[in-house]
Amino acid sequence: MDSIIFKNISKEYGDFALRDVSFSVPRGSIMGLIGENGAGKTTAIRLLLNMIRADSGTIEVFGLDHAENEREIKEQIGVVMEEDCFYESLKCKDVAAILRHIFKTWDDALFRSFVKNFGLPENKRLKEFSRGMKMKLSIAAALSHRPRLLVLDEATSGLDPIVRSEILDVFLDFIQDEEHSILISSHITSDLEKVADYITFLHGGRVVLSENKDKMLYEYGILKCGAGDFAKIDAADIVRYRKSAFGYEALTADKNAAARKYPDITLDSAGLEDVMLLMIKGETK
Amino acid sequence: MDIIISNSSGKPIYEQITSQVKNMIISGELKEGDALPSMRLLAKELRISVITTKRAYDDLERDGFIESFTGRGSFVAQKNVEFIREEQLRIAEEHLKNAVSVAKSSDISLEELEGILRVLYEE
Numbered sequence: 001m002d003s004i005i006f007k008n009i010s011k012e013y014g015d016f017a018l019r020d021v022s023f024s025v026p027r028g029s030i031m032g033l034i035g036e037n038g039a040g041k042t043t044a045i046r047l048l049l050n051m052i053r054a055d056s057g058t059i060e061v062f063g064l065d066h067a068e069n070e071r072e073i074k075e076q077i078g079v080v081m082e083e084d085c086f087y088e089s090l091k092c093k094d095v096a097a098i099l100r101h102i103f104k105t106w107d108d109a110l111f112r113s114f115v116k117n118f119g120l121p122e123n124k125r126l127k128e129f130s131r132g133m134k135m136k137l138s139i140a141a142a143l144s145h146r147p148r149l150l151v152l153d154e155a156t157s158g159l160d161p162i163v164r165s166e167i168l169d170v171f172l173d174f175i176q177d178e179e180h181s182i183l184i185s186s187h188i189t190s191d192l193e194k195v196a197d198y199i200t201f202l203h204g205g206r207v208v209l210s211e212n213k214d215k216m217l218y219e220y221g222i223l224k225c226g227a228g229d230f231a232k233i234d235a236a237d238i239v240r241y242r243k244s245a246f247g248y249e250a251l252t253a254d255k256n257a258a259a260r261k262y263p264d265i266t267l268d269s270a271g272l273e274d275v276m277l278l279m280i281k282g283e284t285k
Numbered sequence: 286m287d288i289i290i291s292n293s294s295g296k297p298i299y300e301q302i303t304s305q306v307k308n309m310i311i312s313g314e315l316k317e318g319d320a321l322p323s324m325r326l327l328a329k330e331l332r333i334s335v336i337t338t339k340r341a342y343d344d345l346e347r348d349g350f351i352e353s354f355t356g357r358g359s360f361v362a363q364k365n366v367e368f369i370r371e372e373q374l375r376i377a378e379e380h381l382k383n384a385v386s387v388a389k390s391s392d393i394s395l396e397e398l399e400g401i402l403r404v405l406y407e408e
Binding site for chain 1 (some may be wrong): 295297298325326328329333334335336337340379384
Protein backbone atom coordinates (compact mmCIF):
# COMPACT_ATOMS: atom_id res chain seq x y z
CA MET A 1 0.00 0.00 0.00
CA ASP A 2 1.09 3.55 -0.64
CA SER A 3 1.26 6.30 1.97
CA ILE A 4 1.00 9.09 -0.56
CA ILE A 5 -0.42 9.03 -4.08
CA PHE A 6 -0.26 12.08 -6.35
CA LYS A 7 -2.50 11.55 -9.37
CA ASN A 8 -2.26 13.94 -12.33
CA ILE A 9 -1.89 17.02 -10.15
CA SER A 10 -1.78 20.36 -11.94
CA LYS A 11 -1.51 23.82 -10.43
CA GLU A 12 -1.22 26.96 -12.49
CA TYR A 13 0.37 30.17 -11.27
CA GLY A 14 1.05 33.15 -13.49
CA ASP A 15 4.63 32.35 -14.31
CA PHE A 16 4.92 28.81 -12.99
CA ALA A 17 2.91 25.63 -13.18
CA LEU A 18 2.97 22.08 -11.90
CA ARG A 19 1.75 19.93 -14.75
CA ASP A 20 0.32 16.47 -14.49
CA VAL A 21 2.43 15.43 -11.51
CA SER A 22 1.98 11.78 -10.54
CA PHE A 23 4.04 9.73 -8.12
CA SER A 24 3.52 7.59 -5.06
CA VAL A 25 5.37 6.87 -1.84
CA PRO A 26 5.13 3.21 -0.80
CA ARG A 27 4.57 2.54 2.89
CA GLY A 28 7.78 1.84 4.78
CA SER A 29 10.00 3.75 2.38
CA ILE A 30 11.85 7.02 1.99
CA MET A 31 11.02 9.07 -1.10
CA GLY A 32 13.41 11.80 -2.12
CA LEU A 33 11.98 14.69 -4.11
CA ILE A 34 14.81 16.27 -6.07
CA GLY A 35 15.08 19.09 -8.56
CA GLU A 36 16.69 22.49 -8.90
CA ASN A 37 15.41 25.54 -7.04
CA GLY A 38 12.03 26.46 -8.47
CA ALA A 39 11.35 23.00 -9.92
CA GLY A 40 8.13 22.68 -7.91
CA LYS A 41 9.21 20.65 -4.88
CA THR A 42 7.84 23.05 -2.28
CA THR A 43 4.65 23.57 -4.31
CA ALA A 44 4.12 19.80 -4.34
CA ILE A 45 4.56 19.66 -0.56
CA ARG A 46 2.23 22.61 0.01
CA LEU A 47 -0.38 20.86 -2.14
CA LEU A 48 0.05 17.67 -0.13
CA LEU A 49 -0.54 19.59 3.10
CA ASN A 50 -3.61 21.27 1.61
CA MET A 51 -2.04 24.71 2.11
CA ILE A 52 -2.88 25.42 -1.51
CA ARG A 53 -5.41 23.73 -3.76
CA ALA A 54 -4.70 21.94 -7.01
CA ASP A 55 -6.51 22.95 -10.19
CA SER A 56 -6.97 19.32 -11.08
CA GLY A 57 -5.93 15.85 -9.98
CA THR A 58 -6.15 14.04 -6.65
CA ILE A 59 -3.88 13.43 -3.70
CA GLU A 60 -4.40 10.49 -1.36
CA VAL A 61 -2.69 10.10 1.99
CA PHE A 62 -3.06 6.78 3.85
CA GLY A 63 -5.71 5.91 1.26
CA LEU A 64 -7.85 8.97 2.13
CA ASP A 65 -8.52 12.13 0.14
CA HIS A 66 -6.11 14.68 1.51
CA ALA A 67 -8.59 17.58 1.64
CA GLU A 68 -11.74 15.77 2.80
CA ASN A 69 -9.93 14.01 5.63
CA GLU A 70 -7.47 16.77 6.40
CA ARG A 71 -7.76 16.68 10.19
CA GLU A 72 -7.51 12.94 10.50
CA ILE A 73 -4.51 12.87 8.17
CA LYS A 74 -2.68 15.74 9.79
CA GLU A 75 -2.85 14.06 13.20
CA GLN A 76 -0.61 11.44 11.64
CA ILE A 77 1.83 13.62 9.71
CA GLY A 78 4.93 15.33 11.03
CA VAL A 79 6.09 18.29 8.97
CA VAL A 80 9.39 20.14 8.87
CA MET A 81 9.62 23.17 6.61
CA GLU A 82 12.74 25.03 5.62
CA GLU A 83 11.91 28.24 7.51
CA ASP A 84 11.62 28.40 11.29
CA CYS A 85 8.08 27.91 12.38
CA PHE A 86 8.17 28.82 16.07
CA TYR A 87 8.36 32.26 17.72
CA GLU A 88 11.89 33.30 18.53
CA SER A 89 11.23 34.12 22.16
CA LEU A 90 10.05 30.58 23.00
CA LYS A 91 12.08 27.92 24.76
CA CYS A 92 11.86 24.15 24.13
CA LYS A 93 9.31 23.63 26.91
CA ASP A 94 7.06 26.37 25.48
CA VAL A 95 7.02 24.62 22.12
CA ALA A 96 5.88 21.44 23.90
CA ALA A 97 3.22 23.38 25.82
CA ILE A 98 1.73 24.67 22.57
CA LEU A 99 1.85 21.41 20.62
CA ARG A 100 0.45 19.40 23.52
CA HIS A 101 -2.87 21.14 22.89
CA ILE A 102 -2.77 20.67 19.15
CA PHE A 103 -2.06 16.97 18.72
CA LYS A 104 -4.19 14.37 20.52
CA THR A 105 -1.32 11.94 20.53
CA TRP A 106 1.41 14.35 21.70
CA ASP A 107 4.00 12.55 23.84
CA ASP A 108 5.82 14.88 26.26
CA ALA A 109 8.29 12.25 27.38
CA LEU A 110 9.24 11.47 23.81
CA PHE A 111 9.77 15.17 23.07
CA ARG A 112 11.98 15.55 26.16
CA SER A 113 14.06 12.57 25.11
CA PHE A 114 14.58 14.07 21.64
CA VAL A 115 15.60 17.40 23.19
CA LYS A 116 18.05 15.58 25.41
CA ASN A 117 19.49 13.32 22.69
CA PHE A 118 19.87 16.24 20.30
CA GLY A 119 21.67 18.19 23.01
CA LEU A 120 19.30 21.17 22.68
CA PRO A 121 19.71 23.86 25.38
CA GLU A 122 16.57 23.93 27.51
CA ASN A 123 17.07 27.38 28.96
CA LYS A 124 17.87 29.31 25.83
CA ARG A 125 15.35 31.08 23.68
CA LEU A 126 15.04 29.99 20.05
CA LYS A 127 16.62 33.19 18.77
CA GLU A 128 19.89 32.09 20.38
CA PHE A 129 19.74 28.70 18.65
CA SER A 130 22.05 27.87 15.73
CA ARG A 131 20.45 26.81 12.45
CA GLY A 132 21.31 23.19 13.22
CA MET A 133 19.65 23.40 16.65
CA LYS A 134 16.52 24.98 15.17
CA MET A 135 16.27 22.22 12.61
CA LYS A 136 16.70 19.54 15.27
CA LEU A 137 13.99 21.19 17.36
CA SER A 138 11.64 21.23 14.36
CA ILE A 139 12.30 17.54 13.78
CA ALA A 140 11.77 16.74 17.48
CA ALA A 141 8.49 18.67 17.37
CA ALA A 142 7.42 16.90 14.17
CA LEU A 143 8.07 13.42 15.59
CA SER A 144 6.70 13.80 19.12
CA HIS A 145 3.08 13.11 18.25
CA ARG A 146 4.18 9.75 16.84
CA PRO A 147 3.25 10.40 13.19
CA ARG A 148 3.20 7.69 10.52
CA LEU A 149 4.46 10.00 7.82
CA LEU A 150 7.23 12.56 7.99
CA VAL A 151 7.30 15.34 5.38
CA LEU A 152 10.40 17.48 5.12
CA ASP A 153 11.11 20.40 2.84
CA GLU A 154 14.84 21.08 2.43
CA ALA A 155 15.39 20.02 6.02
CA THR A 156 19.07 19.21 5.69
CA SER A 157 20.20 22.07 3.46
CA GLY A 158 22.50 24.60 5.06
CA LEU A 159 23.53 22.22 7.82
CA ASP A 160 27.01 20.94 8.51
CA PRO A 161 27.86 17.27 7.78
CA ILE A 162 27.78 16.26 11.45
CA VAL A 163 24.27 17.57 12.03
CA ARG A 164 23.10 16.15 8.67
CA SER A 165 24.41 12.77 9.69
CA GLU A 166 22.62 12.94 13.07
CA ILE A 167 19.41 13.81 11.28
CA LEU A 168 19.80 10.97 8.78
CA ASP A 169 20.12 8.63 11.77
CA VAL A 170 16.82 9.91 13.10
CA PHE A 171 15.21 9.20 9.72
CA LEU A 172 16.64 5.69 9.65
CA ASP A 173 15.34 5.10 13.18
CA PHE A 174 11.90 6.37 12.21
CA ILE A 175 11.72 4.05 9.21
CA GLN A 176 12.46 0.97 11.36
CA ASP A 177 8.66 0.73 11.68
CA GLU A 178 7.33 -0.64 8.39
CA GLU A 179 4.20 1.49 8.70
CA HIS A 180 6.23 4.69 8.58
CA SER A 181 7.26 6.63 5.49
CA ILE A 182 9.20 9.77 4.71
CA LEU A 183 8.85 12.31 1.90
CA ILE A 184 11.89 14.55 1.81
CA SER A 185 12.68 17.26 -0.69
CA SER A 186 16.24 18.34 -1.18
CA HIS A 187 18.72 19.61 -3.69
CA ILE A 188 21.58 18.10 -1.73
CA THR A 189 21.54 14.76 -3.44
CA SER A 190 24.35 13.03 -1.55
CA ASP A 191 22.17 12.61 1.57
CA LEU A 192 19.40 11.12 -0.50
CA GLU A 193 21.81 8.89 -2.36
CA LYS A 194 22.51 7.21 0.95
CA VAL A 195 19.11 6.63 2.48
CA ALA A 196 16.29 7.15 -0.02
CA ASP A 197 14.49 4.14 -1.49
CA TYR A 198 12.81 6.03 -4.32
CA ILE A 199 13.59 9.25 -6.11
CA THR A 200 11.14 11.58 -7.85
CA PHE A 201 12.84 14.15 -9.99
CA LEU A 202 10.96 17.35 -10.78
CA HIS A 203 11.99 19.83 -13.41
CA GLY A 204 10.03 22.85 -14.58
CA GLY A 205 6.92 21.63 -12.76
CA ARG A 206 6.95 18.17 -14.35
CA VAL A 207 8.03 14.77 -13.16
CA VAL A 208 11.09 13.83 -15.21
CA LEU A 209 11.72 10.55 -13.41
CA SER A 210 10.16 8.67 -10.51
CA GLU A 211 12.11 5.55 -9.86
CA ASN A 212 13.65 3.06 -7.50
CA LYS A 213 16.92 4.68 -6.43
CA ASP A 214 19.08 1.59 -6.89
CA LYS A 215 17.74 1.25 -10.38
CA MET A 216 18.86 4.80 -11.09
CA LEU A 217 22.27 4.39 -9.49
CA TYR A 218 23.07 0.99 -10.97
CA GLU A 219 21.41 1.21 -14.36
CA TYR A 220 22.15 4.74 -15.45
CA GLY A 221 25.68 5.42 -16.64
CA ILE A 222 27.68 8.09 -18.39
CA LEU A 223 29.55 7.43 -21.61
CA LYS A 224 32.53 9.72 -22.05
CA CYS A 225 34.05 10.02 -25.47
CA GLY A 226 35.33 12.19 -28.28
CA ALA A 227 33.33 13.37 -31.30
CA GLY A 228 34.35 10.35 -33.42
CA ASP A 229 33.04 7.77 -30.93
CA PHE A 230 30.02 9.88 -30.11
CA ALA A 231 28.90 9.73 -33.74
CA LYS A 232 28.91 5.92 -33.49
CA ILE A 233 26.53 5.79 -30.52
CA ASP A 234 22.90 5.01 -31.37
CA ALA A 235 20.57 7.86 -30.52
CA ALA A 236 18.29 5.31 -28.82
CA ASP A 237 20.99 4.49 -26.27
CA ILE A 238 21.33 8.09 -25.12
CA VAL A 239 18.88 9.78 -22.79
CA ARG A 240 20.67 13.13 -22.82
CA TYR A 241 24.14 14.35 -23.72
CA ARG A 242 26.37 17.32 -23.10
CA LYS A 243 29.21 18.57 -25.26
CA SER A 244 32.29 20.28 -23.95
CA ALA A 245 35.34 21.60 -25.73
CA PHE A 246 37.11 18.29 -25.25
CA GLY A 247 34.46 15.69 -25.68
CA TYR A 248 30.99 14.41 -24.94
CA GLU A 249 29.19 13.10 -21.87
CA ALA A 250 26.17 10.97 -22.68
CA LEU A 251 23.68 9.62 -20.17
CA THR A 252 22.49 6.08 -20.83
CA ALA A 253 19.65 4.33 -19.04
CA ASP A 254 21.20 0.88 -19.37
CA LYS A 255 24.81 0.89 -18.27
CA ASN A 256 25.36 -2.84 -18.74
CA ALA A 257 24.03 -2.91 -22.28
CA ALA A 258 26.14 0.13 -23.14
CA ALA A 259 29.24 -1.55 -21.73
CA ARG A 260 28.68 -4.56 -24.00
CA LYS A 261 27.77 -2.53 -27.06
CA TYR A 262 30.52 0.08 -26.77
CA PRO A 263 33.40 -1.73 -25.04
CA ASP A 264 35.96 0.90 -26.11
CA ILE A 265 34.17 3.93 -24.71
CA THR A 266 34.82 5.05 -21.12
CA LEU A 267 31.77 4.34 -19.00
CA ASP A 268 31.26 5.83 -15.54
CA SER A 269 28.57 5.20 -12.97
CA ALA A 270 26.12 8.07 -12.69
CA GLY A 271 25.28 9.65 -9.34
CA LEU A 272 21.96 11.38 -8.73
CA GLU A 273 23.66 14.70 -9.31
CA ASP A 274 24.95 13.61 -12.73
CA VAL A 275 21.52 12.37 -13.73
CA MET A 276 19.95 15.61 -12.50
CA LEU A 277 22.46 17.80 -14.34
CA LEU A 278 22.32 15.95 -17.64
CA MET A 279 18.53 15.72 -17.54
CA ILE A 280 18.26 19.48 -17.11
CA LYS A 281 21.21 20.80 -19.08
CA GLY A 282 21.62 18.02 -21.61
CA GLU A 283 20.29 17.73 -25.14
CA THR A 284 18.70 14.75 -26.88
CA LYS A 285 20.54 13.18 -29.79
CA MET B 286 28.78 -10.81 11.94
CA ASP B 287 30.70 -8.20 9.97
CA ILE B 288 29.58 -6.67 6.71
CA ILE B 289 31.91 -4.18 5.09
CA ILE B 290 30.55 -1.90 2.39
CA SER B 291 32.96 -0.18 0.04
CA ASN B 292 31.83 2.83 -1.93
CA SER B 293 34.71 2.61 -4.34
CA SER B 294 34.59 -1.07 -5.24
CA GLY B 295 32.34 -0.47 -8.24
CA LYS B 296 30.25 -3.46 -7.15
CA PRO B 297 26.64 -2.60 -6.33
CA ILE B 298 26.00 -2.49 -2.58
CA TYR B 299 23.40 -5.28 -2.70
CA GLU B 300 25.99 -7.54 -4.35
CA GLN B 301 28.55 -6.71 -1.68
CA ILE B 302 26.02 -7.78 0.96
CA THR B 303 24.97 -11.01 -0.78
CA SER B 304 28.54 -12.14 -1.46
CA GLN B 305 29.61 -11.52 2.13
CA VAL B 306 26.60 -13.33 3.58
CA LYS B 307 27.15 -16.24 1.16
CA ASN B 308 30.77 -16.46 2.28
CA MET B 309 29.71 -16.58 5.91
CA ILE B 310 27.26 -19.38 5.17
CA ILE B 311 29.71 -21.43 3.13
CA SER B 312 32.50 -20.98 5.68
CA GLY B 313 30.14 -22.06 8.45
CA GLU B 314 30.31 -18.77 10.33
CA LEU B 315 26.55 -18.59 9.87
CA LYS B 316 24.81 -21.87 10.52
CA GLU B 317 21.49 -23.38 9.48
CA GLY B 318 18.65 -21.63 11.25
CA ASP B 319 20.75 -18.66 12.40
CA ALA B 320 18.78 -15.44 12.35
CA LEU B 321 19.91 -12.62 10.08
CA PRO B 322 19.43 -9.01 11.14
CA SER B 323 16.17 -7.52 9.85
CA MET B 324 16.41 -5.68 6.55
CA ARG B 325 15.53 -2.43 8.25
CA LEU B 326 18.10 -2.81 10.99
CA LEU B 327 20.81 -3.72 8.49
CA ALA B 328 19.92 -0.67 6.38
CA LYS B 329 20.06 1.54 9.44
CA GLU B 330 23.40 0.24 10.65
CA LEU B 331 25.02 0.37 7.21
CA ARG B 332 23.32 3.73 6.54
CA ILE B 333 21.93 2.58 3.23
CA SER B 334 18.39 2.39 1.96
CA VAL B 335 15.97 -0.39 2.85
CA ILE B 336 15.37 -1.09 -0.81
CA THR B 337 19.03 -2.08 -1.16
CA THR B 338 18.99 -4.54 1.74
CA LYS B 339 15.67 -5.89 0.50
CA ARG B 340 17.20 -6.57 -2.91
CA ALA B 341 20.14 -8.35 -1.22
CA TYR B 342 17.85 -10.53 0.92
CA ASP B 343 15.58 -11.29 -2.05
CA ASP B 344 18.59 -12.45 -4.06
CA LEU B 345 19.86 -14.58 -1.17
CA GLU B 346 16.43 -16.14 -0.80
CA ARG B 347 16.17 -16.79 -4.53
CA ASP B 348 19.52 -18.57 -4.47
CA GLY B 349 18.37 -20.70 -1.56
CA PHE B 350 20.76 -19.34 1.07
CA ILE B 351 18.17 -17.88 3.38
CA GLU B 352 14.47 -18.19 4.13
CA SER B 353 12.26 -15.28 5.12
CA PHE B 354 9.04 -15.46 7.11
CA THR B 355 6.72 -12.48 7.38
CA GLY B 356 6.82 -11.08 10.87
CA ARG B 357 9.59 -13.39 12.03
CA GLY B 358 12.53 -12.38 9.92
CA SER B 359 15.14 -14.13 7.81
CA PHE B 360 17.12 -17.24 8.67
CA VAL B 361 19.92 -19.23 7.10
CA ALA B 362 18.16 -21.86 5.01
CA GLN B 363 18.17 -25.46 6.10
CA LYS B 364 19.89 -26.44 3.02
CA ASN B 365 22.79 -28.05 2.49
CA VAL B 366 26.18 -26.56 2.55
CA GLU B 367 27.05 -29.72 0.53
CA PHE B 368 24.96 -28.50 -2.37
CA ILE B 369 26.48 -25.02 -2.26
CA ARG B 370 29.95 -26.53 -2.15
CA GLU B 371 29.08 -28.66 -5.15
CA GLU B 372 28.08 -25.50 -7.00
CA GLN B 373 31.34 -23.79 -6.15
CA LEU B 374 33.26 -26.86 -7.24
CA ARG B 375 31.47 -26.81 -10.57
CA ILE B 376 32.41 -23.14 -11.06
CA ALA B 377 36.05 -23.88 -10.21
CA GLU B 378 36.00 -26.76 -12.68
CA GLU B 379 34.73 -24.46 -15.44
CA HIS B 380 37.63 -22.08 -14.87
CA LEU B 381 40.14 -24.90 -14.80
CA LYS B 382 38.75 -26.20 -18.10
CA ASN B 383 39.52 -22.85 -19.65
CA ALA B 384 43.03 -22.93 -18.23
CA VAL B 385 43.58 -26.42 -19.64
CA SER B 386 42.39 -25.45 -23.11
CA VAL B 387 44.71 -22.43 -23.11
CA ALA B 388 47.57 -24.65 -21.94
CA LYS B 389 46.93 -27.27 -24.61
CA SER B 390 46.76 -24.73 -27.39
CA SER B 391 50.10 -23.21 -26.35
CA ASP B 392 52.00 -26.34 -25.54
CA ILE B 393 52.13 -25.74 -21.78
CA SER B 394 52.72 -29.01 -19.92
CA LEU B 395 50.59 -30.46 -17.17
CA GLU B 396 53.54 -30.13 -14.77
CA GLU B 397 53.87 -26.44 -15.50
CA LEU B 398 50.16 -25.96 -15.04
CA GLU B 399 50.18 -27.83 -11.73
CA GLY B 400 53.10 -25.69 -10.64
CA ILE B 401 51.18 -22.49 -11.36
CA LEU B 402 48.09 -23.80 -9.58
CA ARG B 403 50.12 -24.74 -6.51
CA VAL B 404 51.76 -21.32 -6.33
CA LEU B 405 48.42 -19.53 -6.78
CA TYR B 406 46.65 -21.69 -4.19
CA GLU B 407 49.32 -21.18 -1.58
CA GLU B 408 49.56 -17.44 -2.16
